[in-house]
Amino acid sequence: MALLYASVGHGGASGYLALLSLFAMAPQEMATSALCLNLLVSGLAFWAFWKRGYFSSQLTWPFVAASVPASFIGGMWHVSVPLYRTLLAIVLLFATLRLVVQVPETKQSFRVIPGFSVALPFGAGIGLLSGIVGVGGGIFLSPLLLLKNWGDPKRIAATSAVFIFVNSVAGLLGRLFGGQFQFGGTLLLVIPAFLGGWVGSRLGANHFSGLILRRILAAVLVISVLKLLLS
DSSP: OHHHHHTTTOOOHHHHHHHHTTSSOOHHHHHHHHHHHHHHHHHHHHHHHHHTTOOOHHHHHHHHHHHHHHHHHHHHOOOOHHHHHHHHHHHHHHHHHHHHHSOOOOGGGOOOOOOHHHHHHHHHHHHHHHHHHTSOSHHHHHHHHHHTTOSOHHHHHHHHHHHHHHHHHHHHHHHHHTTOOOOOOOGGGHHHHHHHHHHHHHHHHHTOOHHHHHHHHHHHHHHHHHHHHHO
8 A cells, every 4th residue: 555655645544544444443543543654655755756856845835735724623523434435435536537537648738836826725625624534635636736737747746745744744633632543553554654655655756657657546546435435
């Protein structure tokens, strides 16, 4: 999971949640553990893409500015499991379909980077939803940036990694203040997550083409939808 998600700049929280659901763990423990692993893997992904010069602060910070407080608030909310699974599955399925049917862009086709007036509402909405369901939000942000044509896949991967890291921190703090912070003792997963994240982030930043990243992202979304619907 870490290798696949890190290759597109993601932390992998949705994959970890699916994995942890196989064990007798409370939802609060699952979400907290997944977000902690998210911090590790998204940090590795950002470092790899940043070193290659793919990070764009102009693209990233408008989305981050609104998402952090929204994610904190979302982390404090209590919602039913069926509601969040249904909502997440619908969003991911829609994004997957759009990614599959859309023709890959050329380097000359990218639009101007969105300003604060456009990015803030999107960032706030993604942050709130991410805080509620216990993910970093990259699974929502990456398809949005690709579908809006606001950057190439590798620049989007770098932006998503930062977005996921800060929103994971905000979500964890929200759970802490909301009384939902319960670590599930998943220390045994730290080493494989680190190794997978380290390998995946370097493959994505140094070797995979933009088209391959797009296809991997679509595959990640499909896997997430299937796991949500079958769990």
